[in-house]
Amino acid sequence: MNPGLNLRQSMNDYAGTDPLRRAVGDVIGALAHASVEISDLTGNGALAGITLAGITGQAQGRNADGDIQKDLDVRADRIIRAALEPLPIAALASEEAAEPEIGYPAAPISVAIDPLDGSSNIDTNMSVGTIFSILPTPRDIRATFLQPGDAQLAAGFFVYGPQTSLVLTLGRGVDIFTLDRGENAFKLIRPAVLIPPDTAEFAINASNQRHWEPPVQAFIEDCLAGTSGERGKDFNMRWIGSLVAEAHRILTRGGIFLYPADAREGYRDGRLRLVYEANPMAFIMEQAGGAASTGRQRILDLTPATLHQRVPLIMGSRNKVRRLDRLHMSPEIKSEPYPPLFARRGLFRN
Ligand code: F6P
Numbered sequence: 001m002n003p004g005l006n007l008r009q010s011m012n013d014y015a016g017t018d019p020l021r022r023a024v025g026d027v028i029g030a031l032a033h034a035s036v037e038i039s040d041l042t043g044n045g046a047l048a049g050i051t052l053a054g055i056t057g058q059a060q061g062r063n064a065d066g067d068i069q070k071d072l073d074v075r076a077d078r079i080i081r082a083a084l085e086p087l088p089i090a091a092l093a094s095e096e097a098a099e100p101e102i103g104y105p106a107a108p109i110s111v112a113i114d115p116l117d118g119s120s121n122i123d124t125n126m127s128v129g130t131i132f133s134i135l136p137t138p139r140d141i142r143a144t145f146l147q148p149g150d151a152q153l154a155a156g157f158f159v160y161g162p163q164t165s166l167v168l169t170l171g172r173g174v175d176i177f178t179l180d181r182g183e184n185a186f187k188l189i190r191p192a193v194l195i196p197p198d199t200a201e202f203a204i205n206a207s208n209q210r211h212w213e214p215p216v217q218a219f220i221e222d223c224l225a226g227t228s229g230e231r232g233k234d235f236n237m238r239w240i241g242s243l244v245a246e247a248h249r250i251l252t253r254g255g256i257f258l259y260p261a262d263a264r265e266g267y268r269d270g271r272l273r274l275v276y277e278a279n280p281m282a283f284i285m286e287q288a289g290g291a292a293s294t295g296r297q298r299i300l301d302l303t304p305a306t307l308h309q310r311v312p313l314i315m316g317s318r319n320k321v322r323r324l325d326r327l328h329m330s331p332e333i334k335s336e337p338y339p340p341l342f343a344r345r346g347l348f349r350n
Pocket of ligand 1: 117241
Protein backbone atom coordinates (compact mmCIF):
# COMPACT_ATOMS: atom_id res chain seq x y z
CA MET A 1 0.00 0.00 0.00
CA ASN A 2 1.17 3.51 -0.77
CA PRO A 3 2.17 5.84 2.04
CA GLY A 4 -0.18 8.84 2.08
CA LEU A 5 -3.15 6.72 1.00
CA ASN A 6 -6.42 7.84 2.53
CA LEU A 7 -8.12 5.41 4.98
CA ARG A 8 -11.34 5.65 2.96
CA GLN A 9 -9.54 4.68 -0.25
CA SER A 10 -7.67 1.94 1.53
CA MET A 11 -10.98 0.50 2.85
CA ASN A 12 -12.48 0.64 -0.65
CA ASP A 13 -9.47 -1.19 -2.10
CA TYR A 14 -9.75 -3.87 0.59
CA ALA A 15 -13.51 -4.36 0.35
CA GLY A 16 -14.17 -4.20 -3.38
CA THR A 17 -17.67 -5.60 -3.87
CA ASP A 18 -17.43 -8.23 -1.10
CA PRO A 19 -20.38 -7.59 1.28
CA LEU A 20 -18.61 -8.89 4.42
CA ARG A 21 -15.53 -6.78 3.73
CA ARG A 22 -17.70 -3.77 2.98
CA ALA A 23 -19.37 -4.18 6.36
CA VAL A 24 -15.95 -4.30 8.05
CA GLY A 25 -14.76 -1.25 6.09
CA ASP A 26 -17.89 0.69 7.05
CA VAL A 27 -17.32 -0.05 10.74
CA ILE A 28 -13.69 1.08 10.53
CA GLY A 29 -14.77 4.26 8.73
CA ALA A 30 -17.37 5.00 11.42
CA LEU A 31 -14.88 4.34 14.22
CA ALA A 32 -12.38 6.67 12.51
CA HIS A 33 -15.10 9.34 12.41
CA ALA A 34 -15.82 8.84 16.12
CA SER A 35 -12.12 8.91 16.96
CA VAL A 36 -11.75 12.46 15.65
CA GLU A 37 -14.40 13.60 18.13
CA ILE A 38 -12.83 11.60 20.98
CA SER A 39 -9.41 12.98 20.08
CA ASP A 40 -10.80 16.55 20.30
CA LEU A 41 -12.43 15.72 23.61
CA THR A 42 -9.31 14.24 25.20
CA GLY A 43 -7.09 16.88 23.57
CA ASN A 44 -9.05 19.65 25.25
CA GLY A 45 -8.23 18.31 28.71
CA ALA A 46 -9.85 20.34 31.45
CA LEU A 47 -11.07 22.83 28.81
CA ALA A 48 -13.62 20.22 27.81
CA GLY A 49 -15.37 20.99 31.08
CA ILE A 50 -15.77 24.60 30.00
CA THR A 51 -16.76 23.99 26.40
CA LEU A 52 -18.79 20.80 26.90
CA ALA A 53 -21.48 20.72 29.51
CA GLY A 54 -21.11 17.91 32.00
CA ILE A 55 -17.52 16.86 31.24
CA THR A 56 -15.10 17.00 34.16
CA GLY A 57 -12.61 14.22 33.39
CA GLN A 58 -13.25 13.01 36.93
CA ALA A 59 -14.29 9.60 38.23
CA GLN A 60 -18.03 9.17 38.40
CA GLY A 61 -18.52 5.55 39.38
CA ARG A 62 -17.47 2.05 38.40
CA ASN A 63 -18.10 0.12 35.20
CA ALA A 64 -19.59 -3.37 34.88
CA ASP A 65 -16.26 -4.90 35.78
CA GLY A 66 -15.57 -2.77 38.82
CA ASP A 67 -13.06 -0.36 37.22
CA ILE A 68 -13.29 3.34 38.03
CA GLN A 69 -15.29 5.02 35.28
CA LYS A 70 -14.71 8.63 34.28
CA ASP A 71 -17.28 10.75 32.52
CA LEU A 72 -14.91 10.75 29.53
CA ASP A 73 -15.19 6.94 29.36
CA VAL A 74 -18.94 7.28 29.21
CA ARG A 75 -18.80 10.11 26.67
CA ALA A 76 -16.38 8.15 24.41
CA ASP A 77 -18.70 5.14 24.63
CA ARG A 78 -21.66 7.30 23.57
CA ILE A 79 -19.74 8.87 20.68
CA ILE A 80 -18.84 5.43 19.31
CA ARG A 81 -22.37 4.07 19.75
CA ALA A 82 -23.76 7.07 17.87
CA ALA A 83 -21.23 6.61 15.03
CA LEU A 84 -22.01 2.88 14.70
CA GLU A 85 -25.77 3.25 15.16
CA PRO A 86 -26.67 3.59 11.44
CA LEU A 87 -24.66 0.50 10.49
CA PRO A 88 -25.98 -3.06 10.35
CA ILE A 89 -24.13 -4.56 13.32
CA ALA A 90 -25.51 -7.64 15.06
CA ALA A 91 -24.08 -6.96 18.54
CA LEU A 92 -21.94 -4.32 20.20
CA ALA A 93 -19.99 -5.06 23.37
CA SER A 94 -18.22 -2.38 25.37
CA GLU A 95 -16.05 -2.26 28.44
CA GLU A 96 -18.52 0.31 29.72
CA ALA A 97 -21.61 -1.94 29.61
CA ALA A 98 -22.33 -5.17 31.48
CA GLU A 99 -24.09 -6.83 28.54
CA PRO A 100 -23.75 -6.55 24.75
CA GLU A 101 -26.30 -4.45 22.92
CA ILE A 102 -28.14 -6.37 20.21
CA GLY A 103 -28.74 -4.40 17.01
CA TYR A 104 -29.55 -6.34 13.85
CA PRO A 105 -29.20 -10.06 14.73
CA ALA A 106 -29.01 -11.10 11.05
CA ALA A 107 -26.05 -8.77 10.38
CA PRO A 108 -22.79 -10.59 9.55
CA ILE A 109 -20.51 -8.69 11.91
CA SER A 110 -20.31 -7.63 15.54
CA VAL A 111 -18.00 -5.23 17.33
CA ALA A 112 -16.29 -5.17 20.74
CA ILE A 113 -14.75 -1.93 22.02
CA ASP A 114 -12.78 -0.43 24.84
CA PRO A 115 -13.90 3.17 24.20
CA LEU A 116 -11.18 4.93 26.20
CA ASP A 117 -8.31 2.73 27.26
CA GLY A 118 -5.90 4.21 29.80
CA SER A 119 -8.43 6.81 30.93
CA SER A 120 -6.98 6.73 34.46
CA ASN A 121 -4.06 8.64 32.89
CA ILE A 122 -6.06 11.29 31.17
CA ASP A 123 -5.44 14.05 33.71
CA THR A 124 -1.67 13.48 33.37
CA ASN A 125 -1.77 14.38 29.64
CA MET A 126 -0.58 10.95 28.51
CA SER A 127 -1.62 9.03 25.43
CA VAL A 128 -4.89 7.13 25.71
CA GLY A 129 -6.87 5.32 23.03
CA THR A 130 -9.81 3.34 21.68
CA ILE A 131 -9.43 -0.42 21.03
CA PHE A 132 -11.75 -2.42 18.77
CA SER A 133 -12.27 -5.97 17.58
CA ILE A 134 -14.55 -6.92 14.67
CA LEU A 135 -15.98 -10.45 14.75
CA PRO A 136 -18.23 -12.51 12.49
CA THR A 137 -21.68 -13.07 13.98
CA PRO A 138 -22.16 -16.80 14.66
CA ARG A 139 -25.49 -18.58 14.18
CA ASP A 140 -26.14 -18.34 17.92
CA ILE A 141 -25.78 -14.62 18.57
CA ARG A 142 -25.25 -15.23 22.30
CA ALA A 143 -21.91 -16.84 21.42
CA THR A 144 -20.68 -13.80 19.48
CA PHE A 145 -18.15 -12.54 22.02
CA LEU A 146 -17.26 -16.03 23.22
CA GLN A 147 -15.41 -16.85 19.99
CA PRO A 148 -11.62 -17.30 20.16
CA GLY A 149 -9.57 -14.32 19.02
CA ASP A 150 -8.58 -16.27 15.91
CA ALA A 151 -12.09 -15.60 14.59
CA GLN A 152 -11.49 -11.82 14.41
CA LEU A 153 -12.00 -10.28 10.97
CA ALA A 154 -10.20 -7.05 11.84
CA ALA A 155 -8.86 -5.28 14.89
CA GLY A 156 -7.17 -2.05 15.72
CA PHE A 157 -6.69 0.85 18.05
CA PHE A 158 -6.61 4.62 17.92
CA VAL A 159 -4.00 6.44 19.99
CA TYR A 160 -4.79 9.96 21.16
CA GLY A 161 -1.32 11.32 21.78
CA PRO A 162 0.86 13.97 20.18
CA GLN A 163 -0.54 12.47 16.97
CA THR A 164 -3.87 10.72 16.61
CA SER A 165 -3.08 7.42 14.92
CA LEU A 166 -4.93 4.31 13.83
CA VAL A 167 -3.17 0.94 14.03
CA LEU A 168 -5.13 -1.51 11.91
CA THR A 169 -5.07 -5.13 10.89
CA LEU A 170 -7.45 -6.71 8.42
CA GLY A 171 -5.67 -10.05 8.79
CA ARG A 172 -3.05 -9.28 6.15
CA GLY A 173 -0.40 -7.34 8.03
CA VAL A 174 -0.56 -4.15 10.08
CA ASP A 175 -0.81 -0.60 8.79
CA ILE A 176 -0.57 2.66 10.73
CA PHE A 177 -2.51 5.74 9.67
CA THR A 178 -2.20 9.22 11.17
CA LEU A 179 -4.93 11.82 11.35
CA ASP A 180 -4.24 14.70 8.96
CA ARG A 181 -6.02 17.41 10.92
CA GLY A 182 -6.04 19.82 7.97
CA GLU A 183 -7.99 17.39 5.83
CA ASN A 184 -9.73 15.58 8.70
CA ALA A 185 -8.71 12.27 7.16
CA PHE A 186 -6.50 9.38 8.23
CA LYS A 187 -3.49 8.88 5.94
CA LEU A 188 -1.33 5.78 5.71
CA ILE A 189 2.11 6.53 7.14
CA ARG A 190 3.53 3.06 7.91
CA PRO A 191 2.39 0.17 5.72
CA ALA A 192 3.25 -3.45 6.62
CA VAL A 193 4.66 -2.75 10.09
CA LEU A 194 7.06 -5.41 11.41
CA ILE A 195 8.14 -5.88 15.03
CA PRO A 196 11.81 -6.85 15.42
CA PRO A 197 11.97 -10.44 16.77
CA ASP A 198 14.40 -9.43 19.54
CA THR A 199 14.45 -6.51 21.88
CA ALA A 200 16.30 -4.92 24.77
CA GLU A 201 13.25 -3.09 26.13
CA PHE A 202 10.62 -4.42 28.52
CA ALA A 203 7.47 -2.94 30.07
CA ILE A 204 5.91 -4.15 33.30
CA ASN A 205 4.45 -2.52 36.39
CA ALA A 206 7.39 -3.36 38.66
CA SER A 207 5.57 -2.25 41.80
CA ASN A 208 3.81 -5.63 41.68
CA GLN A 209 7.09 -7.59 41.59
CA ARG A 210 6.58 -9.39 44.90
CA HIS A 211 3.25 -10.77 43.67
CA TRP A 212 4.47 -12.22 40.33
CA GLU A 213 4.79 -15.91 39.54
CA PRO A 214 8.30 -17.43 39.34
CA PRO A 215 8.59 -17.45 35.50
CA VAL A 216 7.95 -13.69 35.37
CA GLN A 217 10.32 -13.12 38.29
CA ALA A 218 12.96 -15.12 36.40
CA PHE A 219 12.56 -13.20 33.16
CA ILE A 220 12.70 -9.77 34.78
CA GLU A 221 15.59 -10.72 37.01
CA ASP A 222 17.61 -11.65 33.91
CA CYS A 223 16.70 -8.32 32.27
CA LEU A 224 17.73 -6.38 35.37
CA ALA A 225 21.04 -8.23 35.64
CA GLY A 226 22.04 -6.60 32.33
CA THR A 227 25.66 -6.91 31.27
CA SER A 228 26.58 -8.29 34.69
CA GLY A 229 24.22 -11.26 34.22
CA GLU A 230 24.46 -14.28 31.97
CA ARG A 231 22.63 -12.59 29.14
CA GLY A 232 25.43 -10.07 28.92
CA LYS A 233 23.16 -7.32 27.68
CA ASP A 234 21.63 -4.24 29.25
CA PHE A 235 17.86 -3.78 29.03
CA ASN A 236 15.80 -0.62 29.17
CA MET A 237 12.46 -0.38 30.97
CA ARG A 238 9.33 1.61 30.13
CA TRP A 239 5.92 1.60 31.82
CA ILE A 240 3.38 4.07 30.54
CA GLY A 241 0.32 2.51 32.16
CA SER A 242 -1.63 2.89 28.92
CA LEU A 243 -1.92 -0.27 26.83
CA VAL A 244 -2.40 1.52 23.51
CA ALA A 245 0.71 3.64 24.04
CA GLU A 246 2.81 0.59 25.01
CA ALA A 247 1.55 -1.33 21.95
CA HIS A 248 2.31 1.60 19.68
CA ARG A 249 5.86 1.81 21.06
CA ILE A 250 6.38 -1.92 20.48
CA LEU A 251 5.15 -1.56 16.89
CA THR A 252 7.60 1.30 16.44
CA ARG A 253 10.82 -0.08 17.93
CA GLY A 254 10.08 -3.54 19.35
CA GLY A 255 9.86 -4.52 22.98
CA ILE A 256 7.97 -6.79 25.29
CA PHE A 257 4.95 -5.87 27.42
CA LEU A 258 3.77 -7.93 30.37
CA TYR A 259 0.64 -7.64 32.47
CA PRO A 260 0.92 -11.05 34.10
CA ALA A 261 -1.32 -12.84 36.55
CA ASP A 262 -0.24 -12.09 40.10
CA ALA A 263 -1.12 -13.04 43.64
CA ARG A 264 -3.11 -9.91 44.49
CA GLU A 265 -6.82 -10.31 45.11
CA GLY A 266 -8.59 -9.77 41.75
CA TYR A 267 -5.39 -10.19 39.67
CA ARG A 268 -5.17 -14.00 39.55
CA ASP A 269 -6.03 -13.75 35.82
CA GLY A 270 -4.10 -10.54 35.23
CA ARG A 271 -5.77 -7.22 34.70
CA LEU A 272 -6.54 -6.82 31.02
CA ARG A 273 -9.73 -7.97 29.34
CA LEU A 274 -9.56 -10.77 26.78
CA VAL A 275 -12.34 -9.82 24.37
CA TYR A 276 -11.70 -6.12 23.79
CA GLU A 277 -8.10 -5.62 24.93
CA ALA A 278 -5.93 -8.75 24.67
CA ASN A 279 -7.55 -10.28 21.56
CA PRO A 280 -7.25 -7.21 19.32
CA MET A 281 -3.71 -6.56 20.59
CA ALA A 282 -2.73 -10.20 20.01
CA PHE A 283 -4.12 -10.13 16.47
CA ILE A 284 -2.12 -6.97 15.74
CA MET A 285 1.08 -8.32 17.31
CA GLU A 286 0.95 -11.57 15.35
CA GLN A 287 0.12 -9.79 12.11
CA ALA A 288 3.19 -7.61 12.65
CA GLY A 289 5.42 -10.68 13.16
CA GLY A 290 5.31 -10.51 16.96
CA ALA A 291 3.57 -12.82 19.42
CA ALA A 292 1.06 -12.72 22.28
CA SER A 293 0.61 -15.28 25.01
CA THR A 294 -0.56 -15.79 28.57
CA GLY A 295 2.78 -17.55 29.15
CA ARG A 296 0.93 -20.85 28.95
CA GLN A 297 -1.29 -20.41 25.89
CA ARG A 298 -1.47 -18.36 22.73
CA ILE A 299 -3.95 -15.56 23.37
CA LEU A 300 -5.80 -16.06 20.06
CA ASP A 301 -6.49 -19.73 20.92
CA LEU A 302 -8.41 -18.91 24.10
CA THR A 303 -12.18 -19.33 24.17
CA PRO A 304 -13.61 -16.58 26.39
CA ALA A 305 -15.95 -17.82 29.11
CA THR A 306 -17.48 -14.38 29.74
CA LEU A 307 -17.49 -11.02 28.02
CA HIS A 308 -15.41 -9.21 30.63
CA GLN A 309 -12.99 -12.06 31.37
CA ARG A 310 -9.48 -11.01 32.35
CA VAL A 311 -6.34 -12.64 31.03
CA PRO A 312 -2.58 -12.43 31.62
CA LEU A 313 -1.02 -10.71 28.59
CA ILE A 314 2.56 -11.01 27.36
CA MET A 315 3.05 -9.47 23.93
CA GLY A 316 5.63 -8.03 21.58
CA SER A 317 8.93 -9.19 20.09
CA ARG A 318 8.54 -12.85 19.18
CA ASN A 319 11.70 -14.35 20.67
CA LYS A 320 11.10 -12.74 24.05
CA VAL A 321 7.46 -13.92 24.21
CA ARG A 322 8.64 -17.44 23.33
CA ARG A 323 11.25 -17.27 26.07
CA LEU A 324 8.53 -16.45 28.61
CA ASP A 325 6.49 -19.38 27.29
CA ARG A 326 9.46 -21.68 27.90
CA LEU A 327 9.97 -20.29 31.40
CA HIS A 328 6.30 -20.94 32.19
CA MET A 329 6.62 -24.55 30.99
CA SER A 330 9.82 -25.25 32.89
CA PRO A 331 9.31 -27.84 35.65
CA GLU A 332 12.42 -26.41 37.31
CA ILE A 333 10.84 -23.01 37.73
CA LYS A 334 7.35 -24.21 38.58
CA SER A 335 8.63 -26.43 41.36
CA GLU A 336 10.74 -23.72 42.99
CA PRO A 337 8.64 -20.72 43.94
CA TYR A 338 11.52 -18.24 43.78
CA PRO A 339 14.65 -20.00 42.45
CA PRO A 340 17.71 -18.11 43.63
CA LEU A 341 19.89 -18.29 40.53
CA PHE A 342 17.95 -17.91 37.34
CA ALA A 343 21.08 -17.33 35.29
CA ARG A 344 21.91 -21.05 35.50
CA ARG A 345 19.16 -21.95 33.06
CA GLY A 346 21.16 -21.90 29.82
CA LEU A 347 18.38 -24.07 28.35
CA PHE A 348 15.99 -21.13 28.29
CA ARG A 349 18.22 -18.55 26.72
CA ASN A 350 17.81 -17.41 23.15
O1 F6P B 1 -6.85 -1.52 31.20
C1 F6P B 1 -6.56 -0.27 31.59
C2 F6P B 1 -5.08 0.06 31.75
O2 F6P B 1 -4.99 1.43 32.02
C3 F6P B 1 -4.16 -0.31 30.58
O3 F6P B 1 -4.23 0.64 29.56
C4 F6P B 1 -2.81 -0.38 31.26
O4 F6P B 1 -1.92 -1.23 30.59
C5 F6P B 1 -3.14 -0.91 32.62
O5 F6P B 1 -4.52 -0.66 32.87
C6 F6P B 1 -2.31 -0.27 33.72
O6 F6P B 1 -2.51 -0.94 34.92
P1 F6P B 1 -1.75 -0.54 36.29
O7 F6P B 1 -2.37 0.76 36.71
O8 F6P B 1 -2.09 -1.67 37.20
O9 F6P B 1 -0.30 -0.42 36.00
